[in-house]
Amino acid sequence: MDMFNQAGCGEKRFISPCYRAALYMRLSRDDDGEGESSSISTQRKMLCSYAMENGFDIYKEYVDDGYSGTNFDRPAWNQLLRDIEAKQVNLVITKDLSRLGRDYIMTGQLTEIYFPSRGIRYIAVNDGYDSDSPWSDIAPFKNIINEMYARDTSKKIRSSFQTKIKEGAFIGNFAPFGYQKDPEDKNHLIVDPLAAVIVREIFQWAEQGEAPARIAERLNQRKVLTPALYRCAGRPYLNPDSYTKRKEWTSGTVCKLLSNPVYLGQIVQGKTAKVSFKSPMTFRKPREEWVVVEDMHEPLISREVFDRVRRRSVSRKNPPETGFINIFSGFAMCGDCGRNMSSTGTGREMESRKLVCGGYKLYGKRECTNHYMDYRLLYHVVLNEIRSLLSFTEAEMKEIDEMLREPYNIKENPVEKKAADSLKKRERELDRMIGRLYEDRVNERIGEDRFCKMLESWDKEVREIRQSLALIQSPCLSGEQRKPAASGMLSHLLEEISREDGLSSELLGKFIEKIEVFQSSKEEEGGKCRKYQTIRIYYRMLASTEDPDGPA
Known part of the structure; x- marks a missing residue:
């Protein structure tokens, strides 16, 4: 563009280029502490x-x-860059250099390379910086100072968080599924009566030997909201698509929940750390560096139940194509090193399968010995042991049946009852308010637009309340519904184990805590070599049974 125009007798008049200015404003939580001078409204007035x-x-x-x-x-910054590339603007104005950013490398690249290469004039009003001025050499030093401010702020925030973490204060954005933030202390967790019911039920199923995939299937059949969807349901401003791609329970979700020590009343934090305050990248810290603080809130699960579930956790993977399922997974353990026994062999039949120490399978003899155990033999030993324990007279069966019925006469959970009563009370209030709203509309006390907005809001709240009430009432059957299921329970168990294929992981979960398998030994008897192997079965409801001299 010709910058000068002839005007009369040799007179030259300067013509200003046609600038299309982009006014860029930014405010972070850190900058908010600087006072009114950094507010968006003040920036807008200044730039305009x-x-x-x-x-x-x-x-x-x-x-x-x-x-x-x-x-x-x-x-907004990304949109500005797109408009620059589209040549919609040729001038960028900010309050000061720190509005562009507090990373002196990135800010320097913008002012020294990017803007000049795109023909963009840049002005920082308060810093007196104008890229068209020859007196702008102070800019790099300003950028360094701005980054030092950000670095110092980051250190202070990180130090504050570390103090809270060591004290056991919860610093997450959202409470874990089953809990909610205490209204009186956002760093303390209290039980969420709606979600806690689901968490306890998941642990109960897992304790009975249910695979995570099966638990996920049952939850999906009942249309129970996943943790991500449950979080979004109570917060209309959250977009579910931003938090979860799959709107259903998966085995991975169940496994993550079952391994979370927060349900023991513990706060476990400091699992990750950022590479730099300028980078969003994080790395996972070693487990020994995690900060664990116990007894910080009400536990949902006992330590005994949690440990049992972790020991017998079933693989998240689908069963192999052979169709063979190891029912002793999570139950059979090496009697020497304590690792889980792993199945080996091919085919779907028990005859072709053996159990071997997991440590030996992974690392060889330097870790442990093989502890080979014939799968079919262990199956029949355990089945016969359970059968022998469940051989009762008719009078004993009747007495035990009554005892088994008793735990199912569960009293109503007071926490759930309180939550349900509160929800029902609010529902009645909303019904009355909606009724009065219709009267006000008929009498023309409020306009059509306001009527529609208020009605939509209250109708939505009523629907959410009814969903919450259904969630409280649906997960567990009432005591009256349980009684018929409990009646004849022992007879059902006896019928189940009388079959040749009566053993299952669910049945093992009802009776057995763990099974220890020891290394076999050989002895000479009458010129013949005999193999002996010790098996110890630990029962859940009975005393531990040990038969070190019994061959298997």
């Missing part, structure tokens, strides 16, 4: 006034409210 005084046409305003200066992935 500056543009008008200098005759710059304002193309568009770009606002990133609540974004850190160390993060350059900001929605």
Whole structure:
């Protein structure tokens, strides 16, 4: 563009280029502490006034409210870059250099390389910086100072978080499934009566030997909300698509829940750390560096139940194509090193399978010996042991049947009852309010638009309340419904184990804590070599049974 125009007798008059100005404003939580001077409204007034005084046409305003200066992935900033590439703007104005960012390398690249290469003039009003001015050498030093401010703020925040973590204060954005943040202390967790019912039920199923995939299937059949969807349901401002791609329970979700020590009343934090305050990348810290603080809130699960579930956790993977399922997974353990026994062999029949120490299978003799155990033999030994324990007279069967019925006469959970009563009370209030709303509309006390908005809001709350009530009432059957199922329980168990294929992981979960398998030994008897192997069965409801001299 010709910058000069002849005007009369040799007189030269300067013509200002036509600038299309982009006003960029940014405010982070850290900057908010600086006071009113950094607020978006103040930035807008300052930039608009500056543009008008200098005759710059304002193309568009770009606002990133609540974004850190160390993060350059900001929605309004990205839009500004797209408009620059489309040649929609040729002038960028900010309050100061720190509004661009607090990373001196990135900010320097923008002011020294990117803007000049795109023909963009850049002005930072308060810093007196103008890229068209020859007196702008102070900019790199300003950028360094801005980064030092961000670095210092990051250290203070990190130090504050570390103090809270060591004290056991919960610092997560959202409470884990089964809990909610205490309204009086956001760093303390209290039981969520709705979700806690589901958590306890999942642990109960897992304790009985149910595979995570089967648990997920049962939850999906009952249309129970996943943790992510449950979180979004109570917060309309959250987009479920941003939190979960699959809107259903999976074995991975169940496994993650079953391994979370938060349900023991523990707070486990400090699992990850950021590479740098300027980078969003994180790395996972070794388990020994995690911060574990016990007894910080009410536990949902006892330590005994949690440990049993972890010991007998079933693989998340689908059963192999052979169709063989190891029912002793999580029950059979090496009697020497304590590792789980692993199945080996091919085919779907028990005859072709053996159990071997997991340590030996992974690392060989330097870890443990093989502890080979014929799978079919162990199956029949355990089945016969359970059969012998369940051989009773008719009078004993009747007495035990009554005892088994008793635990199912469970009293109503007071926490669930309180939550249900509160929800029902709110539902009645909303019904009355909706009734009065219709009266006000008929009498023309409120307008159509306001009526529709209020009705939609209250109807939505009523639907959410009814869903919550259904969630409280549906997971567990009432005591009256349980009684018929409990009646004849012992007879059903006896019928089940009388079959040749009567053993299952569910049945083992009802009776057996663990099975220890020891290394076999050979002895000479009458010129013949005999193999002996010790098996110890630990029962859940009975005393531990040990038969060290019994061959298997």
